[in-house]
Amino acid sequence: MKNKNTIIEIAKQTIIEESNAIANLINFVDENFTKTVNYILTSNGRVIVTGIGKSANIATKIVATLNSTGTPAIFMHAADAIHGDLGNIQENDTVICISKSGNTPEIKVLVPLIKNYGNTIVAITGNSKSFLGTHADFVLSSFVEKEACPNNLAPTSSTTAQLVIGDALAVCLLEKNHFSIQDFARYHPGGALGKKLYLRVNDLIINNELPIVTPTTPIKDVIIEISKKRLGTTAVIENNKIVGIITDGDLRRMLTNNPDISKLVAKDIMSKNPKTIAADAMAIQALKTMESNNITQILVEDGKEYVGVVHLHDLLKEGIF
Template identity: 60%
Template sequence: MKSKKSIIEAGVNTLQLEAQAISGLIGNINEDFVRTVELIVASQGRVIVTGIGKSAIIAQKIVATFNSTGTPAVFMHAADAVHGDLGMIQEKDIIICISKSGNTPEIKVLAPLLKQSGNVLIGMVGQLNSVLADYADLILDTSVEKEACPNNLAPTTSTTAQLAMGDALAVCLLHARDFNKDDFARYHPGGSLGKRLYLKASDLALRNEKPLISPQAPVKDVIVEISQNRLGVVVVVESDHILGIITDGDIRRMLEKHSNLADIMAKDIMNTNPKKIDKDALALTALEVIKQNNITQLLVTEGNHYFGIIHLHDLLQEGII
């Protein structure tokens, strides 16, 4: 077992080498890079990203990033391509082929086949004197001096460079398309960020019961209504008009002050100025109101009418908090 010191040194050395490799890519953001962005933005097709080995894994990540930021993309494994998957390539698609050496057996077979289809071929390659570089219309240079692996064999620095170049390409594409946070939310509706940008108060309120009671209801009925709906609150309504709300905290405070409950009605203990929010407001706005007022329930309205209740737990469950 290596010493603690040598382990730390190896870890630091790896990160330093990979950081240097990424810094070295800055000079490779050139005319070919710009032309790649321009072609993809103007294209009416998709981006087909292919590779072999570890480069194939990087290709899958780049595809995922493209798709999530508004650039339609498909992964094609270089080995499967020559066994039928070339059929996924359509006339207007642009192809990005990723390879460190550009000379693996699979790439040597695949590169000329990709050119036969007439599609634009972009080589993300780490060796400019290679088969892939020769066949590519444009080159994204991801050359590195050495791998972080002490034997200079395991793809480490080279795959980091490929990943970083893919991220740079994706960010430039979303920049060129003016891709904003609302666009991002459409592609990530299930994520917490997407929910922050599109989930409305009404979406949450509709999932809950809609507890209400008349102003003349006795305290016993108020307690039963609060308990049954498990929201810790009931809304006092008369003729479809909101008079106030009663929370479980109001009940506790009332019990501390009164021993005889026989004559107490809902209207006697309700809060006539409850915090509320319109049903079309964002759930994120509801969270801000809840935080600012140190409450756990929020009344949701539709105009002047009672629509429903949002509880703090609803926001927690959706990952808004």
């Protein structure tokens, strides 16, 4: 068994070799890249991405990235394409073929068929002089000197290079299509990522109670209000405006410093000028405000009207943390 240091060195060397291979791709970004992006932008069709073996795996990820950033895309396995899946290709679609060598048998069969359909082919290949490279309309080079595999056999650096070219293509299309944060939220409504982009504070407070006391509310009643509303805090309201806040922490400090609480009222222990947030603010902004002020609750206002409380637990429950 290899010792720990050797394993660490192998892992580091793999990362270094792949990062060097990726950095070298800058030298191959040329007018073909510009022409490819502009062609897809002006096309009325979709992007079909195909490949075989490990290149097919990379193709599926590129498709996912394109779809999630506003460019309609479909994955088509190169082997399945010649057994019926060519029907996926429509008249105006652009076909991206991914192949390190550009000379695999499936690619050699597939490319002429696509050309006969009249579709434009974009090659992502490590060999621009290959069958794929010479028959494609546009060539995006993913050339690497060698694989990170010590035997220079297992696709490692080459597939990483293909992936990076695909990402570069997707980002160029994203920017040229003016794909906004709002668009991203529309395409990613599920999970924590989507919620960070579309969930607002007023979505979080609709099921929460509305704890309220006045400056002259006796402490006993303040304790009851906080316990009853189960948010660990209450707003102190005077003339329909927030003038303070009392939290569980304030109550604990009060009990430590004042054994006799019979004569105390809310204004005696409240914190003045509490942090607030607008009801239409993004939920992620509420989290940032809590983090920066080291608090676990924040009062919510609609205009100048007190409308609720957001607790850290609300954000945790939604996965925004």
